[in-house]
Amino acid sequence: MINFVLILLSMIILTAIGVYVLMQDRHATPNRLFASFAFSAVLLMYCAVLRFTGSDPWGVWFVHGLSAPLLAISSWLLIWLILAIFIPHRYAQPHVRRALAAPYLFIALFLTLDWYGGLGLVRRIDASKATGTLDLLNGPLFVPVMVSYVLGGLLVPVAMLSAVAVRRRSVRIPAAWLSGGLALSFAAGAWFGSISLLALNYVSMLPLYLAFGWVTLRFQIFRPSQVALRTAVEYLPDGVVVIDAQRRVRFANRAARQLASLNDDSETTFETALARAGFQDDTTSEDRLAGVRRFHREGEVAAALMVSEVAIEGDHASASVLLLRDVTAAERQRAALAASHAALEERTAALERSLNEIRQRDAMITRLTLPLIPLSDGVLALPLIGAFTGERSQAMVALLLHQIEQRRARKVLLDLTGITGFDHSLAVALRQAADGARLMGARIALCGVRPDIAESIVHERLALHDVRHFATMQEGVAALLHQSDGLFPDPR
Template sequence: MLHRTRILIVDDNASIHSDFRRILKAGPTRSSLEEHEAELFGDIDAPRALPVVELDVELTLAHQGEEGVARVREARASGEPYAVAFVDFRMPPGIDGVETIHRIFEEDPDIQAVFCTAYTDLSWKEIANRLWQVDRYLILKKPFEPMEVRQTAAALSAKWRHERERARAHAALLEREARLQALIDALPQGILRVDRQGRCLEYRLPPGSAASGAGAVPASLEELMPRDDAARVLELVRRAIDQGASQRMELSMDAGGGHRHVDVRITALGGGRAEAILSLTDITELRQRQEEERLLREREIALEAQVRALRELSTPIVPISRRAVVVPLVGEFDARRSESMRSALLAGIVARGTRTAILDVTGVPRMDEQMAAELERTAGAVQLLGADPVLTGLGPEAAQQLVALGISLAGLRTFLTLQEGVAFALRRHKI
């Protein structure tokens, strides 16, 4: 595949321009018949057949060094730079070839150059002292051999093209590395590269840590974690390298900020290297949340069991006669449980035609303001249905608590014991 190549000729001799045009843009060679005719009939003036070196050349001609430098500057700015510049050594009255190439190199750091000279006032060492980029120019003696010119142009053009491709590939690689590094820097994990002996080769702390980034590399795993944990991690590192399978474990260790949980994931580096990458993730907050959720679930389960037990024990309505019932209250009462008890009692009063409802609070551990308020509501609801509420089991401590709260339960008949309340109900209804 031919690549179009831009070549600059800088020479003060117009005939040299013609030679370069003929050599670098030569047409096909003559046929063998034409060659034999030239040999038999002495066609000495006919142009010599040139060896074919395939080139697709765009030539630009300049007569002085300053003009050549300007052309290079313009080509570079337009995005269509020259690959090769052939520069004559002497071009009076302007600058010489060495100075011309020096300035050309300043304008375009990629261009390749060729000195064209029949003789020079400077030695190669002196030229090299002025042009230290010795890998970017050649010296071509006049008179030219067309094969040398074409081969030089082809070789330097290919070199220029390959160097540009390599520079683009290198720039793309650097860009990719920068993106990967940015991605790694954004990861919340610490990254560690180790060999199968446990030596740390690279280390990056997670963002937000006391020394985040690529800080000082610890010498071994034992500098990062307790010896027993380091031995367990090293065993998994070797297993990952030998088997080519990722490994995982969790460490629990004491750090500067307290007890920490760390998730460790180990992956063999591959490529025939006896190394592995360790990803270290601090999961302390996750484990704390999980522990809190576990405790919350346990409390919920315990509460549900308690509620079920209380429901089994709560508010049975015990009829003691056709007109009287007893409701023994046991345990703590909240608004929900009190409402359930009240609804059951009122439904029972209506269903049985009850005239006396005994509320026994012997099993209530303490008499607080909420419990007193619920008793008052229940007693009021019982009275609205035409029955008489009776309170039993109210001991001295409970009475003192009610007094301290300023609750009198006035209008509610009370008895010290359940037996007294039952006896009252039986006498009242003569049963």
């Protein structure tokens, strides 16, 4: 009777723990795994109740065959649960989960086939015709299967928890609690079996479940915020590092481990760990004003890290959180942009030099194509040669007025003999030259006016009544040099 009470009490405790964990977050993978793990144990204990209270021998035989496969499945769920809680990035890899589950599923199928198929390789029941009882007999593979159960159900989970406790200080205490609960459960099972208290074997795993319950309440590893935060931090693209007051690394997510080879099982400081990874401090004054630090690593695997540090509020041990961001690509883009900017400035300067040279050549060409000839003191001659566009016409006016001022000229002879085309721009330029020269105290004379040019001047209605005209340049030169001022009156 007491065995039945203990089993029933264990079922109630396990059901309560499983329901409590699901109530924390029924969508979280660790919570659902733990609930499956706990409910598989409840089903195992229910089979035990049916086994010890059943009156039908063959019904007891059927229920007894479920015990061993359920133990294998429970061990498989325990392995997955440890993986999901403490090593979530490995649990996220399907091939890892399948590799860990395959041995347990195989042994569960093998035990089911051995029992219900009547192979008797592990265990079988011999019905006693005299008493009508069922005697449990061990088969030739009983010892190897028991060894496999101890290895897979005890040593593998304990080894995983021990490795987690050694490598990750932040979860060392929860991992140690679960390791202790698991070891105590197996020790209790072995002791109950040795004293022939088979019913208590079904409640021997209670210390492990209670350890999970204590971890749930004390460390809240099944709380939604904790699970979500741990998963989010682990899979962040930026590195997240927690350091203590001595600046020793106490936690490093996957990105931090990949970026800077940081581990939370080292006694070295954060800066020393970065130096061992080949990083050198390259913080500038602008970075310090911005509250960040920069580290660079040269060599075949060049890298650049930007580190921001924030103190954890309310932590009496002065712990801090460091955010590591890989800015290698940004630094390369910045360098490439600076190089492109420098190249662009160099090309702009070269283009400006070329433009100045072109302007100087244009000015020289303009001077050469507008040969201003001094005939005497105060008398200039300007032969106009070629076609005159608007720009060249304005250049002619500017040059003429400038030379009138510089040479104090009073008479200027413009020779139109070499003009190949007369258009509106040249007509306007001649009128501007005449007006500008008159305002400066000089007079303009024209020579070499051909019939087509005369027709264009009339067509443009160009008023040149105050401008003297000569047929040829010789007549104009002679008139300006040798004839009296009455023929060319002074406008002043």
